[in-house]
Amino acid sequence: MFSIRPGKVTHSLRTTLLWWLLPSAALFMGVAWLIHGMLLEQMSRDFVHERLHQEAEFLERQIRQTYPDFDAALLADSYFDEVSHHTFALRIGDRVAFSHPSRQDEFQPWLQNTRTSFLTIEEGQVGASFLAFRKAFEMAGEPIVIIVAEDYSLLANSQQELHLWTAVVSAALLLFLVLLILLAVHTALSPVKQLQRELGDLRAGARDRLSLDVPGEFEGLISELNRLLDTLDTRLERSRQGMANLSHSIKTPIAALVKILADRNTPVEGSLRDQMVSRLAGLDSQLEAEMHRSSFAGPQAGKTAAPEAQVREIVWMLGRLYENKQFHLETDLDQPRWPVEEHDFGELIGNVVDNAGKWAKSDVLVRLTQNQNDLVIEVEDDGPGVEPSARAALGSRGLRLDEQTEGHGLGLAIVRDIVESYNGHLLFSESRLGGLLVRISLPKA
Amino acid sequence: MRLLLVEDDEMLALSLIRFLRSAGFAVDHVGSAQNARAMGLQEDYRAAVLDIGLPDGSGLEVLETWRQARSEVPVLLLTARGGWQDKVNGLKAGADDYLAKPFHAEELVARIQALIRRSEGRVHKVLQASGFELDEERKRVKTPEGAWHGLTGTEFRLLRCLMARPGRIFSKEELLEQLYNLDADPSHNVIEAYIRRLRRLIGRDSIKTLRGQGYVFDTTR
Numbered sequence: 001m002f003s004i005r006p007g008k009v010t011h012s013l014r015t016t017l018l019w020w021l022l023p024s025a026a027l028f029m030g031v032a033w034l035i036h037g038m039l040l041e042q043m044s045r046d047f048v049h050e051r052l053h054q055e056a057e058f059l060e061r062q063i064r065q066t067y068p069d070f071d072a073a074l075l076a077d078s079y080f081d082e083v084s085h086h087t088f089a090l091r092i093g094d095r096v097a098f099s100h101p102s103r104q105d106e107f108q109p110w111l112q113n114t115r116t117s118f119l120t121i122e123e124g125q126v127g128a129s130f131l132a133f134r135k136a137f138e139m140a141g142e143p144i145v146i147i148v149a150e151d152y153s154l155l156a157n158s159q160q161e162l163h164l165w166t167a168v169v170s171a172a173l174l175l176f177l178v179l180l181i182l183l184a185v186h187t188a189l190s191p192v193k194q195l196q197r198e199l200g201d202l203r204a205g206a207r208d209r210l211s212l213d214v215p216g217e218f219e220g221l222i223s224e225l226n227r228l229l230d231t232l233d234t235r236l237e238r239s240r241q242g243m244a245n246l247s248h249s250i251k252t253p254i255a256a257l258v259k260i261l262a263d264r265n266t267p268v269e270g271s272l273r274d275q276m277v278s279r280l281a282g283l284d285s286q287l288e289a290e291m292h293r294s295s296f297a298g299p300q301a302g303k304t305a306a307p308e309a310q311v312r313e314i315v316w317m318l319g320r321l322y323e324n325k326q327f328h329l330e331t332d333l334d335q336p337r338w339p340v341e342e343h344d345f346g347e348l349i350g351n352v353v354d355n356a357g358k359w360a361k362s363d364v365l366v367r368l369t370q371n372q373n374d375l376v377i378e379v380e381d382d383g384p385g386v387e388p389s390a391r392a393a394l395g396s397r398g399l400r401l402d403e404q405t406e407g408h409g410l411g412l413a414i415v416r417d418i419v420e421s422y423n424g425h426l427l428f429s430e431s432r433l434g435g436l437l438v439r440i441s442l443p444k445a
Numbered sequence: 446m447r448l449l450l451v452e453d454d455e456m457l458a459l460s461l462i463r464f465l466r467s468a469g470f471a472v473d474h475v476g477s478a479q480n481a482r483a484m485g486l487q488e489d490y491r492a493a494v495l496d497i498g499l500p501d502g503s504g505l506e507v508l509e510t511w512r513q514a515r516s517e518v519p520v521l522l523l524t525a526r527g528g529w530q531d532k533v534n535g536l537k538a539g540a541d542d543y544l545a546k547p548f549h550a551e552e553l554v555a556r557i558q559a560l561i562r563r564s565e566g567r568v569h570k571v572l573q574a575s576g577f578e579l580d581e582e583r584k585r586v587k588t589p590e591g592a593w594h595g596l597t598g599t600e601f602r603l604l605r606c607l608m609a610r611p612g613r614i615f616s617k618e619e620l621l622e623q624l625y626n627l628d629a630d631p632s633h634n635v636i637e638a639y640i641r642r643l644r645r646l647i648g649r650d651s652i653k654t655l656r657g658q659g660y661v662f663d664t665t666r
Binding site for chain 2: 077094097281284288295310313314316317319321323326327328329330342343346347349351352
């Protein structure tokens with residue numbers, strides 16, 4: 001059932017199935033065979049009983065016709081010679097007669113009892129065993145007892161032979177069944193082999209998706225795997241696209257700058273110098289934006305964040321950076337981990353809380369809650385807030401409400417990107433504290 | 446004012462040194478983690494500018510070495526990586542501020558001056574009670590197991606109030622005075638919520654409730 005490899009216990013589906021199926025098949029066969037034996041026994045006994053019954057009645061009729069005379073030759077009739085394995089004994093009052101005098105001693109005692117019933121008579125010397133029927137009746141006050149017996153051992157022998165043959169046939173059937181089970185297990189597990197082959201092909205680039213031509217039980221697994229491949233493709237495509245955009249947009253300014261610097265005849269001063277600086281600053285911000293965009297993992301199976309711990313760290317850190325502002329944290333969560341990739345979650349919280357910290361007069365309030373379908377992050381500050389008409393544009397690329405603060409233009413745009421990639425919602429409204437309230441809701445699953 | 450600059454990029458270092466000197470700092474420059482460790486512990490600087498990505502190690506490890514040696518020099522981290530987790534890790538390692546490259550030299554100078562101002566007259570105070578340490582400067586608490594936890598302003602003030610006098614019972618009213626007024630009228634539930642959170646952070650038995658009287662920081666652990 002288990003094969004031990006160095007440091008690893010592997011567990012095979014095939015052996016498990018066989019381990020359960022084979023013994024139960026064998027047990028089933030064995031029981032069937034035993035029942036067959038019992039039924040066979042029962043049937044042949046019934047058959048013999050019936051015959052003995054008939055013969056006794058036949059004798060009784062004979063006796064009733066000839067009574068009170070009794071012709072002992074009746075028992076020595078040729079009929080009884082033919083069926084030599086049948087034995088007859090008769091008592092009329094004090095007279096007794098036997099078809100086989102040699103068996104007299106065994107049969108004598110049984111004639112004394114006058115109860116009609118089936119008997120089993122063992123003959124000690126020969127080792128034969130007789131099934132017998134004793135019929136008792138009276139005529140003119142005289143008790144009459146007839147015993148008709150049949151040697152059962154012959155029948156038992158042939159019956160045993162039959163039973164043995166049945167055993168042989170059963171064993172053959174069992175073997176056949178085992179082969180069938182092996183075949184069934186092999187067939188059932190063949191999709192796994194196919195999957196393995198296809199994954200190999202996939203890696204080798206011979207195919208780009210797994211085929212759905214599998215038993216229903218495997219369909220879910222295969223479509224999950226295909227979805228995973230879709231995610232990987234999307235991500236690869238996105239990063240390629242990003243790289244292409246980036247290289248396209250930075251090559252030109254780099255070429256221009258190199259050209260100017262390499263040309264010893266052009267003095268680098270005045271407005272040209274300023275131009276070069278702003279060109280380089282532009283390069284950097286492009287690089288930064290692309291870096292952020294390509295570093296998002298987006299929703300994916302198996303990546304979760306522990307929101308409370310992460311938010312606590314970020315809130316603590318911003319509390320250290322904005323010394324004269326208070327950051328408050330309220331959490332009410334019953335789901336300790338959220339299906340958001342950790343880095344994405346960090347960027348999300350960091351940017352939105354940092355933004356609040358930048359604008360707050362004295363207090364920033366961060367709240368993590370969850371409802372039926374969503375995980376909710378609310379961040380509010382007591383700063384000047386944002387005009388309702390300008391809220392829709394918050395976080396749109398290129399818009400900077402905080403021109404005066406250096407290097408933070410990207411914050412809310414990144415937040416918007418991440419929320420969108422998780423199919424969440426981003427809502428700006430007015431806080432009770434007077435500033436901006438940012439409400440982010442992310443679907444739980 | 447003596448300043449230590451740890452930066453491996455020669456070109457950047459040269460221009461920074463020029464700029465910092467013109468801003469009135471006496472700058473020592475090193476380009477490796479090994480030298481930075483030694484210099485930071487030998488000399489007495491008013492501030493340090495520390496690049497995270499050094500050729501022979503991480504600036505964060507240098508910083509941790511300094512902090513373990515009880516050096517309280519204000520440190521500003523420089524990094525090319527602007528992720529939030531990087532910032533958190535930097536401050537957890539003991540940095541005081543953080544600047545992502547590229548930056549304007551003017552901003553660097555302004556930040557350094559702010560750090561120095563903040564550190565002047567600062568007494569690094571650590572409250573200790575029954576195995577807990579409260580770092581008042583960094584607003585964080587160390588449990589007897591040795592793990593540091595950052596605290597928000599309110600949590601810090603509540604815990605400081607309780608830890609300053611372990612064994613004394615504080616009523617909810619007394620603790621309410623520690624809260625900044627976010628709500629129009631802060632209720633007792635707010636205190637309960639904060640106590641619950643502190644307990645989750647530093648252990649159930651650290652703060653005891655005395656029914657009808659208040660809370661006490663337990664010293665019988």
